[in-house]
Amino acid sequence: MLLRKGDIFDFEHRGEVFRKIRQIFPVICGYLIPISFGMMLGWPSLAYPLLLHESNNPPVLINIDQSSLIAGFLMHGNSVGVLFSTSKYLGSKTMVFLCCCLQFIGWFVMFGANDIVGLFISRVSIGFGNGCGTGHLKRYIKETCEPELAEKLAHYIPVGINIGIVLIYTVGAFVDFKTMAIFGMMFPMLAIFTFGAIPKRSLSAKRSSVVKTMFKNTATLELDKIEDKLDQNKANESDEHQINVFQCLRDKRTRNGLLLIFLIVLMQQYTGGPANIVYNQIIFKIANNPHAKICSIIYANAIFFLIFTTISLKFVRNFPRKANLLVGSGLCVIIIGLLSLYYLLKEYRNFPRKANLLVGSGLCVIIIGLLSLYYLLKEYLLELSHLFVWSPLFIMILFNAFHTFSMATVPLYIILEKIPKRSRNVVSKFLVIHFSQSAVISTKIFQVLYAYVNMSVAYAFFVCVALAGFFLLLIFMNEYNVEEEKKLSAQKCEVTNTIEVITRL
Known part of the structure; x- marks a missing residue:
């Protein structure tokens, strides 16, 4: 046959x-x-x-x-x-x-x-x-x-x-x-x-490992050169040569990247992300919503949380970092400001990467501010209409969108773009530890403020952090050349495809 x-x-x-x-x-x-x-x-x-x-x-x-x-x-x-x-x-x-x-x-x-x-x-x-x-x-x-x-x-x-x-x-x-x-x-x-x-x-x-060894003196060498350009560091760039913490601190490029990651993660964790997850049902109950469980399900399972993360991981690399953070933090301020408005009415009677980050953080500042204001005016708003009990849900969904798209995702790309390969082991561990401990501290601050003062003040604290971070990013963060990275990545992809063709021969 x-x-x-x-x-x-x-x-x-x-x-x-x-x-x-x-x-x-x-x-x-x-x-x-x-x-x-x-x-x-x-x-x-x-x-x-x-x-x-x-x-x-x-x-x-x-x-x-x-x-x-x-x-x-x-x-x-x-x-x-x-x-x-x-x-x-x-x-x-x-x-x-x-x-x-x-x-x-x-x-x-x-x-x-x-x-x-x-x-x-x-x-x-x-x-x-x-x-x-x-x-x-x-x-x-x-x-x-x-x-x-x-x-x-x-x-x-x-x-x-x-x-x-x-x-x-x-x-x-x-x-x-x-x-x-x-x-x-x-x-x-x-x-x-x-x-x-x-x-x-x-x-x-x-x-694959055998093929890589066979062709290491041909196409692989060209691939290594392109990767060296992408990392902007042609010396000691192999994964095997990982340096320790003190060497990282002595390296100027790594040190600058660490400071930037520290600032972005601080903004990410101190603008309400962890607290919104841990105290989700309690937040809706304080808003007098009779369906707090349903709100929690909608918040997480409207697939917003999952979709926003997946979309961010896929597409954030195409946006300027600083603009992303600025827009994201700004929208967070607006949305949490809506929630702030609710609490304001409640207590009324009784009393490129840089562009990416800047836009995101700026919007988060506005959103968080609105959230804080909402809780402050909650009782007054509920007198106007009982439908206002659903306001925190939609405000938090908006916040989740811009927060995830900017501050929550960009740090992962900062490591790849601004940190040399030899330092990434240490920096990745620093990112996880800083992320985790900031979540612990910010959640405790939120719990103390909402339990002993009121929810409006808790979100007002997040507004202050987001606003401060917005201006720090605007002043100190340098833009990353995304176009150059795209060209080099295209060259890398072309060489990788060549190696795959040779592999199948």
Whole structure:
């Protein structure tokens, strides 16, 4: 029987698809780590209304001051875990498997918790599993997947956290405390059984490494030159030559990038992102909304949270960084200002990258200001119309859009664009630790202000931070040359395609 040319092509195409599936499926199983972390991140919004009221007969009774402390242990675990995310004492597959086991233990402890210590242990275990496991998952992806596919798979790991938040907001609204923990246990358990049974290294990755060695003196050399230009640092740029913290601080380019990341993450976390997740239902209840659970589901599961993150990861690289941040922070001010207006009426009776960041942060300033004003005038607005109880929901959705598109996503690109390769290991860990600890502190500040003053003042604090950050970015952030990066990236893509053609010969 003779084979036609089309039959051979179809066979090769199916073989290529099968190889891709073999590489992608283990990574999808590994994505269950950030999904489990995202579920625990959104857990307080569903659990706190149950645990704060003795009338609900909760398994663990807590007070409002303990709420931010409990929330913080997840981020403490994440901060400690990231310090072990690049250790190579064990293989990447083994470390990912152990982190899945640790997250399962965390949810199991949550199921049996009868005091606050159990909640601490549960959240710190799941946080550590994510901080450590995500780093080793990236290493596993790099070891087992083809370079172009590996870059894409590693890029979308943060989406797993948002999937977890959507899941817990959706399911947790209709189940009790114990059932919520059982639901959380299912995901790390699934990861243990599926990821644990998968071979460590795919054949396609081995073949890719052999091909890379064969052609390292031809097309690969040209690719390395282009990558050196993209990194703007032609000396000591290999991944193997990672420098330590003190060397990073002595390097001017790394030091400037660190300061910029510190400022952007500070704005990101102190403008309401973590507090809106942790106290989501409480925020809607204070607005006198009788359907707080439904509002939480809409906030997370209107797929805004998930879609905004996915869109941001895909398209933010095309916008100037400074303009992005300025517009985003400005819109955040407007939207949170709407919420501020609500609280103002409530208390009335009783008393390019730079462009990207600047636009985003500027809008966030306005949005947060409106949110603060809304809560201040809440009671007066409710007298005008009862429909105003839905205002915080729509304001927060707007805030989420601009906040995610600017301040929440741009720091990931700042590392790739402004930090040398040799410093990225240290800077990535700094980003995670700063992100986690800022979330802890900002959530505590929000809890104290809304519990002991009022919700309007809590959001007014976020407005002040966003406004200060907006002007700092406007003054100190240099624009990144996106057009040059696009040209170099196109050259890199062309050379990569050439290597792939040679590989198939």
